[in-house]
Amino acid sequence: MGFFNLYKPRKYDYRYIYYDPKKEAQKEREKRLAEGGESDGEFKTTIRRGSFREEAARNKSSRSGQVAKSNIRLILILFFLLLLAYYLLK
DSSP states (O other): OOOOOOOOOOOOOOOOOOOOOOHHHHHHOOOOOTTTOOOSSOOOOOOTHHHHHHHHHHHHHHHHHHHHHHHHHHHHHHHHHHHEEEEHHH
């Protein structure tokens, strides 16, 4: 019983009964990729550095084009409605 020698709790060591070969294979692939090893064609990432910015810029330009088309369409509809109202009230 000392002030500086405190007891540490025992660790719980659970041994798994079931073996899942798919899970083990996945862990092995993840370990290989984390270590920088070559992938054997099973797993290939589609995300690359800067792809989010490129996609955001592409979406911004297409969005601005859609907004411009929508505004032109709205102006044309308003013009025809005003023209129709002018002839009806004349």
